[in-house]
Amino acid sequence: MAQSDHLPTEIADRFTTPFSRFVRIEATAGVLLLVATILALILANSPLSEPYLGFWKTSIGLHLGPLDFSRSLRHWINDGLMTFFFFVVALELKRELILGELRNPRMAALPFAGALGGMVFPAGIYLLLMSGEPGAHGWGTVMATDTAFVMGCLALFGSRISPSLRLFLLSLAIFDDVGAILIVAVIYGAALNWSALGLAALGLATVAGIAWLGIRNVPIYFCLGAVIWLCFDGSGIHATLTGVILGLMTPTRVWVSDVRLRAAFERVLSYPVGEHWSGNTLERRDLQIAGVAATESLSPLERLELMLHPWVGLVVMPIFALANAGVPFAGAEITQPVIYAIFAGLVVGKPSGVLMFTWIAARLGIALRPTGLSWRLLTAGACLTGIGFTMSLFIAGLAYAPETLQAAKLGILSASAVAATMGVLLLITIRPRTT
Structure with a gap:
């Protein structure tokens, strides 16, 4: 509206x-x-x-x-x-x-x-x-x-x-x-620990790699960030x-353009008023897609x-x-x-x-x-x-x-x-x- x-x-x-x-x-x-x-x-x-x-x-x-x-x-x-x-x-x-x-x-x-x-x-x-x-x-x-x-x-x-x-x-x-x-x-x-520094570099490369693959799960990145932090903490840097x-x-x-976001919401709003969202239904999948689209816009x-x-x-x-x-x-x-x-x-x-x-x-x-x-x-x-x-x-x-x-x-x-x-x-x- x-x-x-x-x-x-x-x-x-x-x-x-x-x-x-x-x-x-x-x-x-x-x-x-x-x-x-x-x-x-x-x-x-x-x-x-x-x-x-x-x-x-x-x-x-x-x-x-x-x-x-x-x-x-x-x-x-x-x-x-x-x-x-x-x-x-x-x-x-x-x-x-x-x-x-x-x-x-x-x-x-x-x-x-x-x-x-x-x-x-x-x-x-x-x-x-x-x-x-x-x-x-x-x-x-x-x-x-x-x-x-x-x-x-x-x-x-x-x-x-x-x-x-x-x-x-x-x-x-x-x-x-x-x-x-x-x-x-x-x-x-402190004095550099090259092994820990190498592991930190590997962790950063992993972050770049999974981002390139299209993984967008924030908790995964936070976990990797914690590992990288531990490596830097032991590296001397x-x-x-x-x-x-x-x-x-x-x-x-x-990831989701304004055009796709609008299309996702219009599809959800096209359903008549009522309980359409429970069960493995097309309506529930459309609602889930709209939720992801709203986040990724x-x-x-x-x-x-x-x-x-x-x-x-x-x-x-x-x-x-x-x-x-x-x-x-x-x-x-x-x-x-x-x-x-x-x-x-x-x-x-x-x-x-x-x-x-x-x-x-x-x-x-x-x-x-x-x-x-x-x-x-x-x-x-x-x-x-x-x-x-x-x-x-x-x-x-x-x-x-x-x-x-x-x-x-x-x-x-x-x-x-x-x-x-x-x-x-x-x-x-x-x-x-x-x-």
């Missing part, structure tokens, strides 16, 4: 609607992430501090004879659950590059250039300040942007903020998240890279993003914050240079690099700056990219020794708070000119 009370849809809606949904979930996730962070800080500095911090060290796993496959609860969260985070990031990146506004290479070049500058500049400042210090190895901590917190800050302004800024910051955050996890895989991994690779391998092509990429993104944004990321953001302030050594290096990298290096590289790319004609994205607006957005939080905490847990980790977390939290404040205040000052 035609829905005359709704406006007709356009082809562009197929691209803009998923983007809007992604932004809404990220904004809500930013609020939950903030609540989880505050709760973690309260618990870490309360009488419950010892049981709270000890809880995340609980060992969980399997013991099979000489084989010991057990990890701490924090490890399962940081390496296991965060794989889904990177999987969703890779899905969104591929959708924007194949189906979204970033299909235009010059449109994609602007956030890519910003992400590149936002990785190079802060890392350079960090290394300059930490030269000869024990924590110099942690330069990757200052390279990534927290998507959820950035989208949460923009959500404070509603529709008064140009959509071009949202797309730019979301794309930039996705680019540098992928860049950060590649750095994690290469720099912060960080296991969360599994999420990025599998996300980029996910097909964007639909969305690409695997779109279906997986719709399925996983709410869980990642609203469950995985708050759990990650609870497990990692709890920093006891008592006894914290605020004179450690790593605090100031991280602060300078995120608050100064990140926005400077983003602005410098986007300006160069636009000036050389490599990138196209949307008309709604003024340089004043872009400057405010660049300040927000200094909110490192999720990825910064993630990399800090890999890069620092226990005696340095607490100070590094203090640097991350303080820098993220200042960057958020700077960005929001700048947006307030230019809001009347962006309406």
Whole structure:
């Protein structure tokens, strides 16, 4: 039945609607992430501090004879659950590059250039300040942007903020998240186990092969993904890279066209009203075909993003914050240079690099700056990219020794708070000119 009370849809809606949904979930996730962070800080500095911090060290796993496959609860969260985070990031990146506004290479070049500058500049400042210090190895901590917190800050302004800024910051955050996890895989991994790496490659080849054969059963792919994750976990390369690779391998092509979908539903609707669907009947088979057609009219990429993104944004990321953001302030050594290096990298290096590289790319004609994205607006957005939080905490847990980790977390939290404040205040000052 035609829905005359709704406006007709356009082809562009197929691209803009998923983007809007992604932004809404990220904004809500930013609020939950903030609540989880505050709760973690309260618990870490309360009488419950010892049981709270000890809880995340609980060992969980399997013991099979000489084989010991057990990890701490924090490890399962940081390496296991965060794989889904990177999987969703890779899905969104591929959708924007194949189906979204970033299909235009010059449109994609602007956030890519910003992400590149936002990785190079802060890392350079960090290394300059930490030269000869024990924590110099942690330069990757200052390279990534927290998507959820950035989208949460923009959500404070509603529709008064140009959509071009949202797309730019979301794309930039996705680019540098992928860049950060590649750095994690290469720099912060252990010695390579070539046998496990070969098994991981075989698993990825199996995924590509069964996709080519036309197997579309999602649980099968999840099982294969789990096996590949185990292989990467034992290979010396960080296991969360599994999420990025599998996300980029996910097909964007639909199996059932709109024409076939309409034909399947018209066949079902042609039956008179009544009970036709039980038993081994032609009507039941037509109904089953219509159900499959409805599912397969969305690409695997779109279906997986719709399925996983709410869980990642609203469950995985708050759990990650609870497990990692709890920093006891008592006894914290605020004179450690790593605090100031991280602060300078995120608050100064990140926005400077983003602005410098986007300006160069636009000036050389490599990138196209949307008309709604003024340089004043872009400057405010660049300040927000200094909110490192999720990825910064993630990399800090890999890069620092226990005696340095607490100070590094203090640097991350303080820098993220200042960057958020700077960005929001700048947006307030230019809001009347962006309406």
